[in-house]
Amino acid sequence: MKATVKVWRGLDAETGRFETYEVPFEPGQSVLDGLRWIRANRDPSLAIRFSCINANACKECMMELDGETVYACTARLEPREMTLKPLRNKKLVRDLVTEIAPPAERFKG
């Protein structure tokens, strides 16, 4: 089975664009599994933020799936077109990565 994953890529709203990837999967796999597959098999420059992979413990992999905020590690891949975007209410860093840390826990030079 394949999912068609449309991923927003870029460093700012003006020059950003969508890229589309066909991702093989087995039922039960997560959206994060699909994004990690894209990095290893299609484009290692795709920026995603995650630590715990599968446990939903680090709460770092927040993004928008078809307009709704999800954790990529608990949202499931499905055999259809799925659109992934960075969180709209957080400052964009790159691709699907946004600045989600509380201000007091960010590095200030």
Place this chain on the structure above:
Amino acid sequence: MHVETDILIIGSGGAGMYAAIEAARAGVSVFLADRSLIGRGGATVMAQMTVAVALGEETPDHWSHHLADTIRAGRGLTDERLARLLCEDGPDCIREMDTWGVGWARRDGHIAQAMAPGHDRPRCAYVDFLNTGPAVSKTLRTVVNRTSGIRKAGDLMIVDLVRRDGEVTGAVALHLSTGAPVTIAAKATIVAAGGLTRLYRRNSASANMGGDGYALALRAGAPLIDMEFVQFFPIGHLAPRLIGMDPIMWDPFRYKLGGRLLNSDKEEFTARYGTREDGKYVVTRDLATYAIIKEVDAGRGSPHGGAYLSFEHCSAEALRAAFGPVIDRLAANNIDLTKMPVEVAPIAHYHMGGVAADARMETEVPGLMVAGEAVGGANGANRLSGNAITEALAFGRRAGRSAAERVRGGRHVFRPADARAAMDLITADGGPELNTAAMIQTLQATMADDVGPFRTKAKLVRALATIDDLTATLGERPVGDGGRFDMRRIDWLDLCNMLLVARIVAQAALRRTESRGAHQREDFPGMLPEWQVNQVAHYPGREVALESMPVAAKVAAQ
């Protein structure tokens, strides 16, 4: 950008955060850096249940009993000074966490303590339901945030330590969310960056534990010890696919409900390898890993290549009482434990080896301390269930105290010239295109297949050849554009550390021609008295050098 601090702490898991709190309480300034977000990555947050500590709340206990169990589990290689620190200081740390509101589970008004394999009595505190790690992380993060004198810096990846005359004077870092290079001047530095489980395909820790703490310390001149001892957690979840849960989740189920570990004939089988279970959870991690892999080799594995774990004898009510909302998360994954077994298999979980340190958490390098899983030796050749969080807290507290004392003792100060090589590396123009993510997968597959729980000379030699190839491919120039969250450059820098550390694990495993604890050589099956020694790795230049050393002096368990 440049930062000045008394103490730099690398890593914000349990060890790093406890060190930060303890140092700040002593009145020195602390800079707490994490390559991920503060208190979210690392291994602490992943802990599912047990924290072994001789509180004596469930039954009378004393830290010397905990120490005796820890030493027995370590198969003759335990550094008893470090194990004693873990066992003796553990109760204080756990009680302090209690006053900070971590929420240890209670029974009849006292802290509940569960029985875990290898312990002589119920000793393991926990937070329900499977919430120990998140609760410990959140509690420490809250205390860090209300303690004055601690600056926090998430998304800051430490690339190298800076030295003058062999003394650590600070570090060079890459700020991931801007791509900016950063220098840090510090009078003392604590490496609390965890272990190396990311080197393996299937692992139970965070993606940011690729041995970088070991590599940083080693390049700064600190020896590593016991690097061949990677602990595999025997009953990591294998099938059916389960999301939103850590793969080590079945440990707490076994603590509370026993459960039956079965082969493809639906028979309990650990007795064949030395320990009869009869539905109880008594088998140690190294033996269970051995037994499962041997059953699979004998053609009696489960369909995905592991063993079955069954709770079908438990009622729905008993499961609900023990695990509450976790049962709903299982249902969302179409798993009903009253009707079906799950499949489990060994998974890389923890590293017994690490940076050599004394009981003050000081390394051989002036100005450099370590804490938590980054420390080698406290657990010998095999770690007991429940010792990891205790060691994170006890070692973190001690390292914070030692670092605060050290602040007045340094001879040298940070100079920008000493940071130049590392600054040049992270700001270099991109090298030739490489699929760094695929290279990491190749390394993880090699380590899992050839440097896993069962080793042979042929497998280890093959792994070292793959590591050589990957190292040559990686080259000397980092890839990527060096901009914001440049995953290619992050991977490239990670691979430098991962390949160095993977090489040491494989070399140490090749050199140890016996089987002991977590290191099992199929071509050298017995445990040999002449190998009751620690292997120590040095990295004077481009080659790793290994030597055997007598096990650290024994201490009286009184």
